[in-house]
Amino acid sequence: MTSEVVLEAEALTKHFPVRARGRAALSRGPKVVHAVDDVSLSLRRGRVTALVGESGSGKSTVARLLAQLYPRTGGDIRIGGVSTAVKGGGRHFKAYARRVQMIFQDPFASLNPVHTVRHHLTRALKIHGRYTGEESLAELLGRVQLTPASLYLEKYPHELSGGQRQRVSIARALAAAPEALLADEPVSMLDVSIRLGVLNLLRDLKERLDLAILYITHDIASARYFADETLVMYAGRMVEGGDSETVTQRPAHPYTHLLVHSAPDPERVRGGPAPYDDEDTGEPPSLIDPPSGCRFHPRCPKAMDVCRTRVPERTLVGDAPDHWVACWLFEDEGRGEGQSADAETDIEVTDIETTDVEGAEPEAAEPEAPELEGAAP
Numbered sequence: 001m002t003s004e005v006v007l008e009a010e011a012l013t014k015h016f017p018v019r020a021r022g023r024a025a026l027s028r029g030p031k032v033v034h035a036v037d038d039v040s041l042s043l044r045r046g047r048v049t050a051l052v053g054e055s056g057s058g059k060s061t062v063a064r065l066l067a068q069l070y071p072r073t074g075g076d077i078r079i080g081g082v083s084t085a086v087k088g089g090g091r092h093f094k095a096y097a098r099r100v101q102m103i104f105q106d107p108f109a110s111l112n113p114v115h116t117v118r119h120h121l122t123r124a125l126k127i128h129g130r131y132t133g134e135e136s137l138a139e140l141l142g143r144v145q146l147t148p149a150s151l152y153l154e155k156y157p158h159e160l161s162g163g164q165r166q167r168v169s170i171a172r173a174l175a176a177a178p179e180a181l182l183a184d185e186p187v188s189m190l191d192v193s194i195r196l197g198v199l200n201l202l203r204d205l206k207e208r209l210d211l212a213i214l215y216i217t218h219d220i221a222s223a224r225y226f227a228d229e230t231l232v233m234y235a236g237r238m239v240e241g242g243d244s245e246t247v248t249q250r251p252a253h254p255y256t257h258l259l260v261h262s263a264p265d266p267e268r269v270r271g272g273p274a275p276y277d278d279e280d281t282g283e284p285p286s287l288i289d290p291p292s293g294c295r296f297h298p299r300c301p302k303a304m305d306v307c308r309t310r311v312p313e314r315t316l317v318g319d320a321p322d323h324w325v326a327c328w329l330f331e332d333e334g335r336g337e338g339q340s341a342d343a344e345t346d347i348e349v350t351d352i353e354t355t356d357v358e359g360a361e362p363e364a365a366e367p368e369a370p371e372l373e374g375a376a377p
């Protein structure tokens with residue numbers, strides 16, 4: 001874990017204002033959606049960091065904050081160690097976007113249907129001052145394994161397969177020669193059969209271009225396969241993090257257990273231990289009025305009194321050097337950040353052997369949909 005930090009967030013917070021309606025508008029003060037609270041993370045050169053959690057846990061908001069597509073409510077974003085807050089559109093945003101690029105879930109929506117691949121890539125290269133004629137286009141397409149370039153350059157998005165479209169989106173992001181790539185569920189809309197190919201491409205790019213990649217996913221099994229480090233988010237807060245093997249094989253937080261247990265797991269099907277009742281998955285809370293203390297406590301089978309009132313701090317656990325959890329169950333065993341000790345928990349651990357990404361995503365109820373004041377871009 002010693003490679004250089006490219007992009008980091010410290011105590012990042014985003015609250016979206018919501019308009020109260022009816023009597024609530026008269027009786028209560030302004031309401032906000034607590035989409036992201038106190039999130040800290042570091043993206044390092046040549047490493048993939050997975051951000052895992054159910055729908056509505058705040059993953060996309062973290063990515064959009066890191067891409068400077070939203071202003072933040074609080075906290076800091078540093079690129080190359082320098083604090084940065086950029087407003088969309090201008091010269092500063094362009095300079096930032098040269099270093100930090102984002103790819104989205106739906107490549108069909110992010111490519112303009114009336115333009116060819118040539119148009120998309122030429123434009124991106126020109127914006128970032130890197131267009132040097134045909135060979136720069138061929139080089140970009142080569143990077144995403146769309147060769148020979150002549151087969152693809154004159155094609156429109158609808159003439160490409162889903163996987164090819166996502167590769168063109170990735171090529172367009174690479175036109176900036178970024179240091180960090182924020183990939184928001186980059187394979188979840190693709191056919192199961194081609195997901196692995198796109199993840200392998202991203203991994204290859206990470207290695208060849210020394211990219212720092214944030215990989216957002218619902219699917220913790222794919223995080224184990226693809227990411228060096230895995231961070232788990234629940235209801236706007238980060239609850240656990242560490243190297244992917246440890247977080248997915250020896251999860252500490254009860255919520256991570258739930259995610260691991262909901263993932264496809266041949267061992268469990270053969271009778272491996274189940275830490276919790278499979279059916280008892282509950283629902284994520286409203287983020288307008290999130291639970292006090294640990295936000296997972298209403299769903300947590302291990303909840304204690306303290307969980308209802310006080311937010312747990314990050315504490316290092318287990319043998320792996322950077323494995324941390326924010327959970328009161330570990331108050332006694334925790335080493336505090338930077339110390340060393342063993343942590344035993346009374347939670348049984350379920351091994352997962354799944355290494356492909358074809359599994360179903362854990363089901364999650366949609367959180368309460370607020371009336372938006374600031375529309376998402």
Ligand SMILES: Nc1ncnc2c1ncn2[C@@H]1O[C@H](COP(=O)(O)OP(=O)(O)OP(=O)(O)O)[C@@H](O)[C@H]1O
Nearest residue numbers: 016033035055056057058059060061367372374376
């Ligand atoms: N522009 C907005 N205005 C108000 N609330 C918003 C806005 N964007 C997101 N939210 C809310 O913030 C919370 C976090 O949403 P976000 O999209 O970041 O979660 P997510 O984990 O990425 O979910 P998904 O996997 O479904 O994309 C949700 O409750 C969502 O409704």
